[in-house]
Amino acid sequence: MQVTNVVFNSTASPDDKTIIDPPAEERKIIVDLLKEEKVAEATRYSEGLITAYPRSFMLFYSLGMSCLLLDEAEKARVYLKRATKLNPGVADPWRCLGEAYLKLELNADARRCFDQALQLNPDDPASRRGMTQSIIDPADFDVSVETLEKMVTEDPDHPHLLMALGQCFVEQEKYIRSIDALEKAAGLMPEDTSIMAAVGQAYAEFNQPDEALQWFNRVLDHKPPRPQLLSMMANAARTKGEFELALDYANQAIALNPDGAGPKNTLASIHATLGDKKKAIEVIEDVLTQHPDNIEAMIELVITTTVKKDDPAYKALEDAYKIKPENHFAEKQKTRVGFALGKAYGDTNQYAKSIRVLKEVNAKRREFLGFDLENEVRSFELVKHVFDPITPDDCVEANPNDRQMIFILGMPRSGTTLTEQIIASHSQVYGGGELNFMNEETAELMYMFGLQPDVQLKKVAFEHIRRNYLGHIDSLKVGERFITDKMPHNFLRLGYILAAFPEAKVIHLNRDPVAVCLSCFQKLFPARGMGFTFDLRDLGLYYGMYLDLMQFWRDKFPGRILDLDYQTLTEDQEGQTRMLLDYCGLPWEDQCLEFYNTRRGVLTASQIQVRDKMYQGSSDVWKKYRRHLGELLDALDEAGVKYG
Template identity: 35%
Template sequence: MSLKTQRLLARAKKLTKKGHGKEAQSIYLKVLESFPSNQEAKKELLILNQRKETSPSQKQLDEVMQLYSSNRMQEALFTTQHLINDFPNEPLLFNLSGACYSEIGSFESAIDSFEKAIALNPKYSEAHYNLGVAFQRTHQLDSSIMCYEKAITLNHAYPSAHNNLGLIMLEKNQPDLAVKSFEWAVAYSPEYAEAYNNLGSAFQALNQFDLAKIQYKKSVSINQDYALAFNNLGNTCKSLGLQDEAINYYEEAIAINADFAEAHFNLSSVKKYTQSDIQISTMKSILSSKNLNKSDQIFINFALAKVNDDLDNKDELFRFLDEGNRLRKIQLNYSVDDYQHKHSVIRKIFSNSLPTIEKKLLNGENSKRPIFIIGMPRSGTTLVEQIISSHPSVYGADELSTISELTNSILKDLSGQAKNGITEKSFLSMRHQYLESLSNFNINEEIITDKWPLNFQYIGFILSAFPEAKIIHLKRDARAICWSIYKHYFSGNGNGWAYNFDDLASFYGAYLDLMNFWHKLFPDKIYDISYEKLTINQKNETKNLLKHCDLDWSDSCLNFHTNKRAVKTASASQVRKKIYQGSSKEWSKYEEHIKPLIESLKSY
């Protein structure tokens, strides 16, 4: 046997050991072409033909991972698919294929690949997790939850699965469950900066701001370049009335990421600008960027509007304010049909006779008693909640979206029914779920204020589910309300009517009509309080307010500005000051620029 043939056979054996059977097979065939009687080549070829490779070699897998980590997704996908043809029963390859599809945004194909991996290996925790991520990114949250829970069942020490599950719980407004998930994430991964930041957000959603601040600080101590966590620290300090601290944290976020538009906007809400402020030129530079996304454009326009308001540049103020509102309306894709249809359906429901909950059904339930503070946004609801929650028997829960979510669920169910009727069982369920949500607050007070302003739309539902409820309705000069709304950026995807003069005036008119409807339907059940009268005659109005709420007099309600409770709304800084009587006249300084709005409001 020649030295060349020996070398070929040795090479073929090495290839066989490494799992490259096809390459080894071609070498043996080449040897046999030249030496048909070579027994060693015949023997090895026979073994190879009898052996069926069931999994790819490490070298093949390393090649795919190198392409994936280099962001060469199409090549990685092509290579993986080629390997799947050779090894159709290897779950790892389907998991890799799904990961590639996810990276290029082909989530339907990704989901299919992950499901095939799981079918081949039902205990494949990573594939369950990756499938959960794909479902989460396509907003199939219930399916995503099932996948994360399965991954955690198979491998409880799975920090990223706990973290992602917590994010979904936050999105589904279940912060108590989110806290548990994030706590598991950091327990298994003590250096998980993102999970600490998310845990802070969950505590903040539960109004536990001191705990939120601790978690955010842990996050930035682990990752000192975590701009988002610094921004969240700023938001927490703002809610706690720690304005100087808030400014420092927002500035830290911007120092890390000068293009962080949301941090610029948040900073603009807590500082007073001078002409020489360097942040102004930075924001203008950001706005000139051609690649700026719509959300960042909106943030910067609203921030620059605040700058020019501080500098008394009214024309520039409205240039940026009008543009920010225009972009926000487009972003939310808002139509007046949205609220007009809802209000029409609600009127129809409550124009018919509906059941009321009997007292005998309420025995043994959660004893928390809510006070609902409603009205138009920017009408003074935060001020009234600050006054009432300064009473030692009351806890101020700020804006709770629970009633809105529960009633929208009822409305959705009714839309598929022939009759627009609600049963006593529905109201009892609503009552139970709402009171259950209040138990998330770890507090001793029996009375809780809920000041979601737009609950004015759901007064019929509230009084049907809570016949004993106290409802406080804020009334204020329409021009003051609507001007304050127009210059305000609302977080979340609601209030789409707030970003256009015509829409704003139309919604205000609809609000008045619906409140008149509720007053006629529930006489003496809604307590109206004038913001202007409250600021002029604070003591008498406060006495009457507390009396209506069945609360004894407390001097602390007059000194509401000393209340240290956290306030999440835009009025956080105002309610930490004594009552100011001139705020309802501030719109007049801008009268020339908001004439169309004022004219539209005259019809109401």
Template identity: 30%
Template sequence: MKGYRMPDPQKPPAGQMNTLVKVFRSGEMARAIHICEKMLAAYPRAVVVMNILGAAYQAMGESEAAAKAFGRAVSLKPDYTEALVNRAISLTSLGRKDEAMRCYDQAIALQPQFAKAHHNKGLLLFERNDLPGAVASFQKAVAAKPDYLDSWNNMAIAQIMLGRFEAAGQSCDRAISLAPGRAELYNIRGMALNKLGRIQEALGDYQRAVQLKPDFAAAYTNMGSAYNDAKSHRTAVDALERALSLNPKTAEPWYNLGIARQGLEELKPALESYNRALQLKPDYASALSNRGTVLYELGLVEEAMDSYDKAIALDSSLAPAYNNRGNTRSNLGDREGAIRDFQAAIRLDPGLAAAHRGLSHIKTYASGDEHIRQMERLYESFSPDGRDRAHLCFGLAKAYDDTGNHDLCFKRLAEGNRLRKKHLDYRVESDLRRFEMIRQMANDPIVTNPAAENRADHRYIFIVGMPRSGTSLVEQILASHSQVYGAGELDTASDLLTPVVSKESKVSGDGTQRFAQAVALLRKGYEEGLSHRQFTETVVADKMPLNFRWTGFLLAAFPEAVIVHLERDPVAVCWSNYRHYFSGTGNGFAYDLTDLARYYKAYTDLMAFWRKRFPERIYDLNYERLTEDQEQETRKLLAFCGLDWEAGCLEFHRAQRAVRTASAAQVRRKMYQGSSQAWKTYEKAITPLILALGGCAASQDPV
């Protein structure tokens, strides 16, 4: 082989050596072995021939024979560094990795600038999960050989795994300068850039990777993940479906598709994606954790907890799993368990901003609390425009409110709301236009859809109003009744009807025809949506507050249904919205005081519109009156809903069921008064809201 020296005087003739090298390079390994053995019979100390013999055996997968041949060469020439490195490769194949490492160290001691020895040692250290050691070896390899492409490549991968993303990007830059047409390098650099939050640059690299290699499934997967990070979930779906069309038997694209579907609030497709990921990779802890959040949103609380528990059993260091379980425990009323889970998540990942916000929501702070200082330090470390900064703003605002630091509380609230609105890219005008389209569709006299004359499998009570108006409390009261199943906040109406009232609607016909078609879709969708849940009650309570938009549709779809409309002091309800971080994307109006006032006025106008058309089927329940005269108001509520009196409805706080809203903690307590006065502490700061609400007022008259 080129570059070898034969110090032994029994060196084979040059012609024989040239023939051997030619046969070896042609890939005729069996013939090369035969020639080597014949030459060694004549020249038993020909170490170069032994090295070639070992290489031929290794190429044929005969690592034991290869190791012996390399070993013979080294025993005759202990400073034969090439044979030492080759023997290490064979020993690694045999699982004798400690011996292999000693061979690399011997070669490096003899030849400190031997780049291949440093590179291969780095690979072995990488395999042993000694990532710092691997990076150090790769660095020595490129120091000895600056154009060692594979060392730059592998070093970048190890640096990403160590969280050294800047260094990884620099390693990739060097590698790409050496091989600008190699798609894998752009994919790796994209991973580093994405971790640095430079998402658009990362997407550019992924695009370049798939341009160079159109069937590069891993690059499409990473592209989808980056789009998810950018909250461009629809585009993420496209990239991930392309990845799956190329390689459907890999778990990662299914997992990322689940994230994208979940981001689009397409819960059933998200669940299916996570399930597919777990079929391919049953120990995929992150998929189990995310699957739990979807199951919880679907109302399958026990299954959700089981999924979190399995995730944590597989990976006890998975901070998001503890955070997700903490949220569920909080909503189940397990305050102490939730606190433990949030604290565990924070211990494992001190930068997990959502866990800090979750903990702040259920904890009462006193001055000097160490968690406040921890959040303050973290707040300063986050990007001023980042999503994590928004989580910390709401968490700190809660802590400052508890400790009486009201000025700083409002400052953080204002910042957090500004960031949240920006991240959602919310425009209140879109909602106002939708309200007008709804009125136009339903403006003609409404006739019950003939298809709805047959009774549904269940009788429905729709609890509507502004978010934070008391809908969770009323659902908890009703769900305490033996005949009522509390379904939580169902997205069914919004999922089915939002496309119908959009300008791009695929439902044909004029407004009245589209209304009739929407009603048919709605009835079918609700029954199918509940089919996967297990309950025996005959009455279903859906407490999605924003269903006020669809009141007419719901009542037309279900002639036996009623609407319970919660009214609350307008300033109180708007302030309560403003001070809460909503995990979903549907409450964008809550993050700006002017938007809140405009939305509230549009909401009251729309409810007045529905009330004129269905005066006998809408019950206006005043929240403040309910808290002041619990039993009387509860009796009137049950009577309107066609339910017999049950005293257990007064003990709603004892009910053991999940409440998947920001009001989860409140409904675990007995009825209390005064929450509608909380805004007065911040009256000066929210003066623009108060003035903008103007004459809006919740009904104070008995119903």
């Protein structure tokens, strides 16, 4: 890190002696630590001097700047606010204070700080960028987008406006538009690392980890690593399935900020993904020892363990949920708190409270995304309309030399993760997890059919899908011939799969409908396209549509789908496992019965459950909630769905 002249100029030089600053030798230690990129050490050392030198501008400014680099925005705000009071005539602290306010989503305060910085230094590009970003209203991204789009129309090549617009689109979960705006901004300012990081984060949110890591690495080509960037890289590597790399990035972030909570929370989530529950809990407890009020660590602890009423996290989450959010950042955190609290209430047999909280947070999420079930109805009908005229002559011929794909699908929370874990425990199988490849290859087609529903699919389209999909599979660079693709929502794209891969094995999971729907309602799904899970009535009606579509596929492609009953799998583990392996063309291996010992990353909401032995009775848990599920049960009845 380049130490700014402000630190030196507060006392003219590190060798000057003044009354209000630490002695020259103390200041030199701080400056040397910052020059050596030892930001956390410089912070700790400086904090030890505050009591003795409470009027030292150098101390408070350097502390604020260091805390920003460590992604500790609230501490940075406190220190920088003090620095601006001690020396209000210097621009840099005002700019840094504005950046701290932006991180805290207090954009009106940020705007005042950037305005002050620009009055003192009108040519500072970082302050101009910050002023543009402060236009965003975290409480209303729709209004912010409208304002910024007007400004971009008037000035289409303004990189900071494009960056702010792109970041708004990320918050709206409009990732393609976000990436378009941010990549244009990056083209206009190719050396700006803030824009590079923003593009990377947009790709990460869009579940495109390869592209995210490419942009994050561009940042590292221009500046030293920072804990926040390394944590983002760890999460991207985790999503990509490169777990050793993810652990390495997380540990690098911790090395740069050993006392910070964020990098350790990232490390805990990676351990949980890898099924190392013990290590995950150890890391979380370490965070809570140092930061007993850290909400993210409490959420991870509640998700990972069974909660008791006397657990400190239980009371802390209750208190946190009562706080009225002041901005979008706080609203998002309250949503996460609400889902964790809903689980905590369920763990402690308070089922009415659990459903009440879950209804509140799901309703907020549904409102934010603007979900409308009628759009799903039209999508399902369109799929059936497109595939209704398809005949066997339209399908691709089998090619036994290609990879042997095993598609595992069904409703989310129906047992797809468990089934994949069993099959992927076989030595000849690579567990691909939730691959988005089929969606990538068919999304544009479905969009086109929405505009021109009478266009007919031809064999050439299925050949194209097959070729491109297998190209994606080859990019995984794995040696196993058998590969699983466990994307539950592939039931919507099953026609493409069956027509393009006549040799593929398709395993469809059946589970008690109420158990599936309640489990969906209890989980915060990060992926877009899960809006039907935010309302109990929507869930019931959607489930009926899903069953209808699955029957359509059975009728259209008879004998091509293996229906696996989750309850039977849990009651007859060995018999059903033998049947599964035989269906897939795999010889028996004992380790498939000990799937919970298989070391592979699981990124889904079931990552904790598949690390335990087979559990019977999970499909009956919903009966404890029955009194509070009237809307769901009525919707299932209306859709003609039978349940236990």
